[in-house]
Amino acid sequence: MSPSTTTLRPPRNRFDPRAKSWWRWQEIITTAVLVVPLAVLGILIAPARPWLLGPAAVILLIGLVSALVSPVWKHRVHRWEVTDTAVYALTGYFWRTWRIAPMSRIQTVDTTQGPLQRSFGLSTVVVTTASSAGAVKLEGLDHDEASALAARLTELTDATPGDAT
Amino acid sequence: MTDEQPDTAALDGSTGTAELEDTENPWLRLHPDVLKVSAIFILGAMIAAGVPTAIGIASGTSWPIALAWVVPGAALVIGAVVLSEVIRLRTTRYRVTGLRVEMTSGIWFKRRRSLARERIRSVDLAANPIERIFGLTKVKVGTGETGGGTDSTTEQTLTLDSVHKTEADRLRAELLRRNAVGAGTEVGPDGGQRLATWEPGWLKYAPLSFLTPMLAGVVIGAVFQVADWFGRGGLPVEIVGDMIEEYGAWTALVVGLVAFLIIGAAGSLLLQGEAWWNHRLDREPGGTLRVQRGLMTLRSLSLEEKRIRGIELVEPLGVRAAGAGRLDVVAIGLKTDQEGSDLSTLVPAAPLDTTRAAAEAVIGPIATDLAPHPKTALTRRLRWAAIAVVVLVAAAVTCHLLWSLPALLSAAIILAAGGSSVFAVWTAFDAYKSLGHARTRRHLVSRRGSTRRATVHLDRSGIIGWRITQSVFQKRMGLMTLDATTAAGKGHYAVIDADEHEILDFADDAVPDLLRPFLIREGD
Numbered sequence: 001m002s003p004s005t006t007t008l009r010p011p012r013n014r015f016d017p018r019a020k021s022w023w024r025w026q027e028i029i030t031t032a033v034l035v036v037p038l039a040v041l042g043i044l045i046a047p048a049r050p051w052l053l054g055p056a057a058v059i060l061l062i063g064l065v066s067a068l069v070s071p072v073w074k075h076r077v078h079r080w081e082v083t084d085t086a087v088y089a090l091t092g093y094f095w096r097t098w099r100i101a102p103m104s105r106i107q108t109v110d111t112t113q114g115p116l117q118r119s120f121g122l123s124t125v126v127v128t129t130a131s132s133a134g135a136v137k138l139e140g141l142d143h144d145e146a147s148a149l150a151a152r153l154t155e156l157t158d159a160t161p162g163d164a165t
Numbered sequence: 166m167t168d169e170q171p172d173t174a175a176l177d178g179s180t181g182t183a184e185l186e187d188t189e190n191p192w193l194r195l196h197p198d199v200l201k202v203s204a205i206f207i208l209g210a211m212i213a214a215g216v217p218t219a220i221g222i223a224s225g226t227s228w229p230i231a232l233a234w235v236v237p238g239a240a241l242v243i244g245a246v247v248l249s250e251v252i253r254l255r256t257t258r259y260r261v262t263g264l265r266v267e268m269t270s271g272i273w274f275k276r277r278r279s280l281a282r283e284r285i286r287s288v289d290l291a292a293n294p295i296e297r298i299f300g301l302t303k304v305k306v307g308t309g310e311t312g313g314g315t316d317s318t319t320e321q322t323l324t325l326d327s328v329h330k331t332e333a334d335r336l337r338a339e340l341l342r343r344n345a346v347g348a349g350t351e352v353g354p355d356g357g358q359r360l361a362t363w364e365p366g367w368l369k370y371a372p373l374s375f376l377t378p379m380l381a382g383v384v385i386g387a388v389f390q391v392a393d394w395f396g397r398g399g400l401p402v403e404i405v406g407d408m409i410e411e412y413g414a415w416t417a418l419v420v421g422l423v424a425f426l427i428i429g430a431a432g433s434l435l436l437q438g439e440a441w442w443n444h445r446l447d448r449e450p451g452g453t454l455r456v457q458r459g460l461m462t463l464r465s466l467s468l469e470e471k472r473i474r475g476i477e478l479v480e481p482l483g484v485r486a487a488g489a490g491r492l493d494v495v496a497i498g499l500k501t502d503q504e505g506s507d508l509s510t511l512v513p514a515a516p517l518d519t520t521r522a523a524a525e526a527v528i529g530p531i532a533t534d535l536a537p538h539p540k541t542a543l544t545r546r547l548r549w550a551a552i553a554v555v556v557l558v559a560a561a562v563t564c565h566l567l568w569s570l571p572a573l574l575s576a577a578i579i580l581a582a583g584g585s586s587v588f589a590v591w592t593a594f595d596a597y598k599s600l601g602h603a604r605t606r607r608h609l610v611s612r613r614g615s616t617r618r619a620t621v622h623l624d625r626s627g628i629i630g631w632r633i634t635q636s637v638f639q640k641r642m643g644l645m646t647l648d649a650t651t652a653a654g655k656g657h658y659a660v661i662d663a664d665e666h667e668i669l670d671f672a673d674d675a676v677p678d679l680l681r682p683f684l685i686r687e688g689d
Contacts, residue, residue: 004666005687006673008633081683088683096640098633101650102679105629130497130652134630 008098011081011088019140022120023071029116031063080138082149084156087127087136099136104160105129109153111146118143125150192258192269196329198299203250204243205295211239259325261339266306268323278323284308286472286498288337290465292330297463302333306340307498341453341467357455361492361512361523363444370514371437372430373483380436381429414573441513446523454494454527456511466508472497474627474653475608476511476524476531478620484514485618492520494527495623495654509654524622531622533610535601541642542600542662546593553589557582592616602660602671609649609675611660621658627651628676635665647672 035056042052073093081088087101110126117123123146125138141149215235222231252272259268267279287307296302304325328336392400408417442460449455452470457463475495484490492512499509507513512523524531561582565575596615603610609628612620632648639645645665650657660668673680 004664004670006666006669007685008669008683009685011683083682085682086679093637095634095636098683099630100633100679100683101630129629129650131629131650132656133632133648134650134656136630 011079011090013080015075015078015080015138015140016122016142016145017075018120018122018142020071020075022117022122022140023074024067025116027063027067027070031059031067035060035063078140080141082153087138087153089136089138099134101127101129101134101136103153103156105134106153106157109150109157111150113143123147125153127153190260190262192260193328193332195254195257195259195325196299196301196327196332197254198301199254199327200247200250202295202299202301202327204247207243207246211243215239259323261336266323266340268325278321280306280308280321280323282340284321285340286469287467288340289467290333290337291462292327293462296327300330301327302330302463303327304333304336306336337465337467341449341451341469357447357449359445359447360454360526361444361446361515361519363441363458363513364515367441367489367513367515368434368438370484370487370489371434373481373487373489374433374437374514375481375483376433376436377426377429377483379429380432381425384428384432385425409573418573418577437513440507444513446511448526454511468494468496468499472499472653473528473624474651475621475623476528477622477654478520478524478531480517480618480620481514482616482618488517489514490517490520491515492523492527493654495621495627495651495658497653499654528622528624529607530605531608531610533603533605535603535610535612536667538597538600538602538662539643539664541644543593543597545638545642545644545662546597547590550589550593554586557585557589600662602663602668604671604675609658609660611658613659613661623649623651623658625675627653631672631676631680632657633669633672640665645669649675 038052038056038059042049042056045052077090077093077096079090085103087099087103087106089099091097091099106127107130108126108128110128111123112126113123117140121143122140123143125141125146127136127138128134138146138149215238219228219231219235222234253270256272257268257270259266261267261282263282265279265281266285267277269275269277285306285308287305289305289307290302291305292302304327306323306325308321325333325336327333388401389398392398405417405421408421412420439460439462441458444456444458447455447457448470449467454468454470454473456466456468473494473496477493477495478490479493480490491510491514493509494511496509511527512520515523521531561578564570564578570578592615596613599612599614599618601610601612604625605622607624607626608622609625610620610622612618628649628651630650632650634646634648635644639662643665644662645668646662647660647668648657649659660671663671669680669684673684
């Protein structure tokens, strides 16, 4: 038997381009939460200034570079797809994760939308199965698209018999 | 899709009339002797807590003052507990109707719990020594439902604390009887089929478990704690110092280590002996597995076979060295990831042949040849070991550079670092040897681990999705990790570091049609 060459093909769809801005703002906010307290303390406490402002500058630099680069990268790498039989998603680059949840085993389909996501008109669709490790999250879909997708998934899973365990 | 309504409803005051109407299924009370059990128990607790307290107070002041504080205090607590137990006994009622099991309790806050009988998955019994004297048993009825969502963990249980032994057996039989008609043919004298019987010889594996070093550590900690209570926190250190002076450092070290390991082994023996004494695994008519065990506290755990999605053969290092292993069940609603939980264990550490026979009795044939993983998986493990060795050596060297250490400490550090390094490298080879996977007629088989080697046989129809991961390091080595998600046990079981192409064919083969649309094969 010749060695196998089977590989996984990436899911077909990219996330909404607006997700890039959403991810970017998430990174900016995370960076700010870390940097601002350090900077404020650094300004107030003179003796400890180099010990506080130094790390603050480093975090700021990493945060800014990451905010510039990673959303573009993420958008290129993260993919999703829903077929008639399964939900399929790929996330991560350094640690790639492919998740496949069969339609017949899906228990709940939720759409969620955080305040930041709302301002970009985005939503997340969370597909859960009976496994604690089986949830598939599609983060960064257009809001209307997400609602339509959730409706379609609910319809498909309702049509599939079985108790999903 | 489970669409369940909350089974608990507020008491609506209609029980009075229901009681009159329903003479078939009368409301029953808990056993009155529960009061005696509770009283004895709280009395014992008060003596255990009160005597040291009294001694403590008396050493500061005088005995009359100490007793004047402690005795009324204890009496107050005992009185309060007994009173609350009287109320609980008077107000708690339960009944079994054709469709439901119901329990009401409380006076100010009426609580009514009602479980649909068709949803009942387990009826577990437990009796501690005091309860056994009075012939009482706790009954825990569970539906075993742990909602799939993140927010809806809805395991519903109903605990009767407690009823008489015969009543407990009657309840168990009645509630699990449901599917009894036309079950197994090999029915023994007690209506069940014996799958495994405990032998006292199995106790020899108890000291080999990881409980032994853990208990030894606990004992060392406890010695310091007790010394500290008596205001002599430094005493153990002084004793050790004296011993070193008298017998020489190495003798003291080795003797001390051996002594604590013996204490740990004895503790492990006691704990496991108490838990597993007279263990029996039976298959009962109606499709239920029943584990009965215990020396002081008797336990009886029942598990509906419909919930079983596989088994896990667990061989921790010490136990494996002795040619033994334990059998865990992978079942829906039985969380096995809780540390120290032995609820999912069907057979404790026992000779491997016995454990395998029990496993086959539970899920059918398990014999299979496991496919080995690529050599690069060994390379990966050796790299981790190399990192560990570098860190250990660096730590040992740093210690010597920073401080001038006495010869004994220096030797101990070098010995510890050297020993750990050897162990790390050995683990790398051993862990690689453990890796393997296979597909049988009904199961996906995956083996992994060195200090805790585990072979899982997961029902392929119980696989409810895949999670496939590959880090950049794995990609460079052509490796991939396949995680089968399931509703049972830990929630996911992995085949780690397999060949990145072969494992996809394997997954496609294990659960037909799920992965197929997403695969690219040669010639496609």
